[in-house]
Amino acid sequence: MQKQVEPLKTIIEAAAKIHGHLGPFLVLGVKMGEAALKKLGGLQKGSLRVKLKVPLQTPYSCLIDGVQTATQCTVGNRKLELENSDENFIAGYFKNEDSDDVLVIRVKPHIIEALMTEMAPPNYPEEAMEALAWKTAEKTEEELFSFR
Ligand SMILES: [Zn+2]
Incomplete structure (x- = not known):
């Protein structure tokens, strides 16, 4: 496993436990949530709110559980709002x-397309899915997301 994946390993495994399986969109969610915490910086506990625009169907929606695990903003604690979107649009607000700062993190459309193409074959095996998840974990935030 590559060096930059090590710090994320524990949280990705925690996300997979809640979610029931490990896949690349779950990993995208973990990485998106971690990137938000890092970039917003100095957040007081409990002061983060998240809105996710994501197609509300699997595998896209798997991302939601990754974000929930990373940020502790969940549907249950009312700090996460969900909005359905088109297939190539996934973004977190x-x-x-405390400061009203809003960070928008969007998954680059070509990343979504590449994952969907890769997973397109029927009965795509679980081991391949997990391998693709770890491969996604190795990508940098700049490769996966655009920020504003
Ligand atoms: Zn899933």
Whole structure:
């Protein structure tokens, strides 16, 4: 496993435990949530709110559980709002309630397309899915996301 994946390993495994399986969109969610925490910086506990625009169907929606695990903003604690979107649009709106700063993190459309193409064959095996998940974990935030 590559060096940059090590710090994420524990949280990706925690996300997979909640979610029931490990896949690349779950990993995208973990990495998106971690990137938001890092870029917003100095967040007080409990002051983050998240809105996710994501197609509300698997495998896209797997991303939701990754974000929930990384940020502890969940549907249950009412700090996460979900909105359905088109297939090549996945974005998170991360708001610091204390400063009103909003960070938008969008998954680059070509990343979504590449994953969907890779997973297109029927009965795509679980081992291949997990391998693709770890391969996604190795990509940098800049490769996966655009920020504003
Ligand atoms: Zn899933």
